[in-house]
Amino acid sequence: MRRNAFARLAVAASVALIALSGCGGGEKPADASDEAATRTIEDSTGTEVTVPTKPERVVALSEQDLDAALALGVTPVGTINGRGQTGPSEYLGDATEGIEIVGDVGKPTVDKILELEPDLVLFGAAMDEEQLAQMRELVPATVVTYGVEDDWKTAFANTADALNLADEATQWLTDYDTKVAEVSGTFGDNAGATVSIVRWNPDGPGIMLHEAFASLVIQDLGLVRPENQQEPGFAHTEPLSLENLKRIDADWLFVGTLVPGSEEKLAEAKENPAFAELDSVKNDRFIEVDGTLWTSRGGPLGALQIVDTIAEHLGS
Missing domain, CATH: 3.40.50.1980 (Nitrogenase molybdenum iron protein domain)
Known part of the structure; x- marks a missing residue:
């Protein structure tokens, strides 16, 4: 609802x-x-x-x-x-x-x-x-x-x-x-922050690539992907093991699920000590989002929703 x-x-x-x-x-x-x-x-x-x-x-x-x-x-x-x-x-x-x-x-x-x-x-x-x-x-x-x-x-x-x-x-x-400019102006210390966007799959987290839909909206807002998330493409990486979980970290971490079984695997991962050690988690900057929007293809209405979510969490 x-x-x-x-x-x-x-x-x-x-x-x-x-x-x-x-x-x-x-x-x-x-x-x-x-x-x-x-x-x-x-x-x-x-x-x-x-x-x-x-x-x-x-x-x-x-x-x-x-x-x-x-x-x-x-x-x-x-x-x-x-x-x-x-x-x-x-x-x-x-x-x-x-x-x-x-x-x-x-x-x-x-x-x-x-x-x-x-x-x-x-x-x-x-x-x-x-x-x-x-x-x-x-x-x-x-x-x-x-x-x-x-x-x-x-x-x-x-x-x-x-x-x-x-x-x-x-x-x-x-x-x-115009709206993007207004929202960007509210970021304060979050201006230019790094943002990680992840689709959690049943077999592990996949990082959304640099030209994926949500990534482009993030760039419109003047935010950036971490240095280890600059791989070009429109989909996502192969699932990462929990041993490589640090790769998904950033100032802010947005994670969505899409396919059946993903939510349960994400819940299990959150109990793993490696998850608790992520800076974004320790700083209470881990945000669960709608995977049908953030980790798939979208259009103008979807872009507005992402902007609104970013404004809610990073805006002042």
């Missing part, structure tokens, strides 16, 4: 930001682009795709696309389960109610998608070319919104372009930058 309530607040804050800037909810002045039924865009693969000017039945086949669409005031008719979850990304809370599930990440069910009669499919990253070709044949308005190595802001902009909401996304990011 607490997680859903927090997610509702983040979604409401995003909508409020858009409304205050004059970019959300209200009718836009009619222009030439509104009069046309379709428009042609170039997706992240360089493919030209004809999409509806005002899509009404959107299917989002990635966590980032779902997050981005909701941030822009668009509720898809279909989406996929979040990684390691049995529904959409939990951090989005009640905002996903009523959205049909059409499969898992990278494994959408074509029949379920077609039953929803989509006029636009936000495909996410093209990890399976055969799957993409099939989807383009069945739903020509299928847009690959980002590459695997694209950051969340690039993905957000591409999703917004497909939805014909590029201006709204630009304003959203401007408001985000």
